[in-house]
Amino acid sequence: MHLNLRTFISGMGPLFLAGAVRAAEAPARPAAKGSYPRANDVNPYLKHRNNGLVSDRFPDAVVTGHDDRSYRFYTDLIAGKMVFINFMYVRCRGICAGNTEAMCRIHDALKPRMGKDVFMVSLSVDPAEDTPEALRFYMETREAKGRAGWTFAVGTPADTEVIRRVFGAYDPDRKADEVVTNHSGMLTFGNDRNNRWAALPTVSNLGQVLHSFDNITRAPRSRYI
């Protein structure tokens, strides 16, 4: 039986903040039945918009931010913006710390633009456990607190699955995908206005990420797709 983080945080806050927490066993995703669907099959939001944009496929699911506010994932966090998007979970003992650290360095480099035309979204892939409170704890311990334009968010388990698929942040090997510690370390970024999106490993060297971000977000909308 694994630890319920929600209960854990509320009951043992001081201890938790002191860093004495131990990760419980990795939460298992519910095993899907039948064939392993790809993004377009499982995306109930697909038909909602038809603007000829890649982001037409981005679900407009309601997610809860670290600030306890509700956001529509596409409309409020992505539409018309330049955005970095990654996936994380609070109890991760693997790649999340490094990824969040890398995103802090990106945030440092783009600080004058953050919250103005550039934004960041970190979506939890452990929606059963990650409350806004847990996200705030994570932000505090990972240097991410108080940074403009960066929203940590958590959705319902079903919406999280869809979003993860749409962003290609899953493993087509179903067995590998069902292990949450294998979760994607990709950083997706783009400019919704210009319909340009790309992805890199989050911990790629900073110059590489910034150069690619610059490339992708400056490029005008493609005439070819």
Place this chain on the structure above:
Amino acid sequence: MKQKTVKANVQNPSRRSFLTRSLAPMAGVAALAPFVKTFGKAARPELLTDPTNLPPTPFNFTPFTVPLFKPPVIQPTALTPAPGSAQASLGSAAVYHGIAPEFSKSHPAHGADWNDAALKTYKVDILPTTQQILPGVETPCAGYNAIWPGPTFLSNFNEPCVVRVTNHGDTETSLHLHGGHTPAHADGHPNFYVHPGKTRDYYYPNIVPREHPGGPFDMSEAPSTMWYHDHGNDFTAINAASCHAGFHLFTDDLEKQLIASNVLPPTYGDTDVPLAFSDRRLNADGTQFWDPLEHDGYLGDLICVNGNAFPVMKVQRRKYRFRFLGAALARVFHFKMSNNMPFLMIGNDAWLLPQAVGATSFTLTPAKRADVIIDFRNAPKEVFLQNAYTQTNGRGPDKIDLANAKPVMKFIVEGAPVANDIKVAVGTRLRPHVPILPSEIQTTRVFTFERGNGVWQVNKELWDPRRADAQPQLNGAERWILQNKSGGWWHPIHIHLEAHQIQKINGSRPSAFNAAKVDTSILEGNTTVELFMKFRTFTGPIVFHCHNLNHEDMRMMKQFDPRPPGSPSPLTGQSFSVPPEICGIPAEELADPHNHLFL
């Protein structure tokens, strides 16, 4: 200009309706239904090889009606200002990215026996255009000189050329001559861009490596079938989908002798035909379906040969030389003829084989070339080239199903058998192979390709343009072991600079077809390839990478920098330290005050 426009019966359902339909249960199969029936009585519904659940191309068409397009040969053009002149130097208005320093006769790598007097110059413009992938449907794209495939280069050994590439597109690009032996500046390194609106002079000396430093050219290394394509970071896959690819054929005295003695047909004559295989998927407005969030591998539902879906070619009853090119982003083909008549394999990747070998079917991954003779002498009046590989995602092909292979191209065979046909046959000696000997090997390196947390890693590292991952001794030889530990994923690994020689695949000697020279080794799922390679003539940085272009854009890549003893690579991992004249990026751009906006 390219081919006759065939009147098409074009359905035009909204894209939305297709996307909606794909939501249905069993979406893949259900959504295919309207497409399948459009083929009518003579149609071949089995053309639809792969039930991916992406929206199918929503157009009616009759396959095998569009004649195969043969790209025209590019003609030399005088360049003003002249390559290498002050007006065309790095940072200049005319040629912002400059030319390789090896162009200068005073450069240490520039051999006294390089035939500078024979220099030919060409101009290639990357231009927006449209392409009729399906007859009557204009698909916007950008092409080299506005065609797809781009114009064919015909080069001769030791006749250098400069290709002045101007990028009229709106994304960064970089041009790689695949199979070539070229200076780093001209090698299409993914960070050695041609910015939008800018120009770079690509210098191809058209020489081959030497037998030993200062010695004669090693003519066993002379290539035949090279190709050129985009190689810029972030945009390689979308640029390839936008039709950035062309052939560059090379001949030397040995191949000319084979032609003169009627063993092989004249280069790029009527019976030497390039075939670039790729796959595309269209939206209802004629644009290409493109998902920039698809990182596993792009799959289309239209198999294109030289830019047209399911073309037809009229042939005579004789032998033809076909230069097969895997120009798809991620699709793997396994070719056979519909009547099971054999292929004669005469070359693998850029190089002619030591001896021609027979095959009834063969695999072609992205980037691979197969130089193939097909003899139509006894063929039926109609015969199809078929693909026997099924593939449902970018991870790799599923299985070879020879009994249910799907046609990709039709041949109409005409007339009586032709007299004085070319003589190449099984066992015909072509290009002598000089094996790299175990005694020459200086170093063994292991590169393990893995998938970790959804990103590609090589030796647990990510791509870093600041770091030389290997520094072979210039002109030395090494053993490289390429291990694929990424589960069932396939990775065609392309190593730039020169050919490598496969020693073992999963511990076994390779087939005769794979035992000589290649520039791309196929790492099937959980496969290990051991190879020998030399690193001659040019210092780096020079890359090697997966040629599934979606994987490549996700930086499944490493680089090496061949160096003379005592002269270590400046690429220590600390900062981007490639000199401006090598990368073709002016110093002021590299010296961005934030020190991160370039790399």
